[in-house]
Amino acid sequence: MSQDNITMKCGCEFESGKAVADKVRKKGADQMPMPTKAKIHCTCNHDIEMDTLVYQCSHCKMTYAVTPCSASEHKFIVPAGYDY
Incomplete structure (x- = not known):
């Protein structure tokens, strides 16, 4: 896999x-x-609270995700795309 x-x-x-x-x-x-x-400062500049492993911002529909094994450390949360 690549370094990205x-x-x-x-x-x-x-x-x-x-x-x-x-x-x-x-x-x-x-x-x-x-x-x-997880408290997230979304790409739309709203502060949101992620309470499930896959979560969508109610303001802009950006989806965030994290695997179950990584959910205890919020630094592993990644954006998955708008309305995904």
């Missing part, structure tokens, strides 16, 4: 934020609650 890939806490690598969201959805974990809600 996303690496999660467990060492899993993904080619994009969309790939992270796809993997979490495929496992049926997208609505799984975050261990601790």
Whole structure:
């Protein structure tokens, strides 16, 4: 995999934020609650609280994702795209 890939806490690598969201959805974990809600300053300049592993900003529809094994460390949360 190239150096631009996303690496999660467990060492899993993904080619994009969309790939992270796809993997979490495929496992049926997208609505799984975050261990601790993540405060995110969204790309639209709104502050939001991410409470599930795949979460969409209610203001601009940017989707954020994190794998279950990495959810305890908010630095692993990645954007997956608008309305994704």
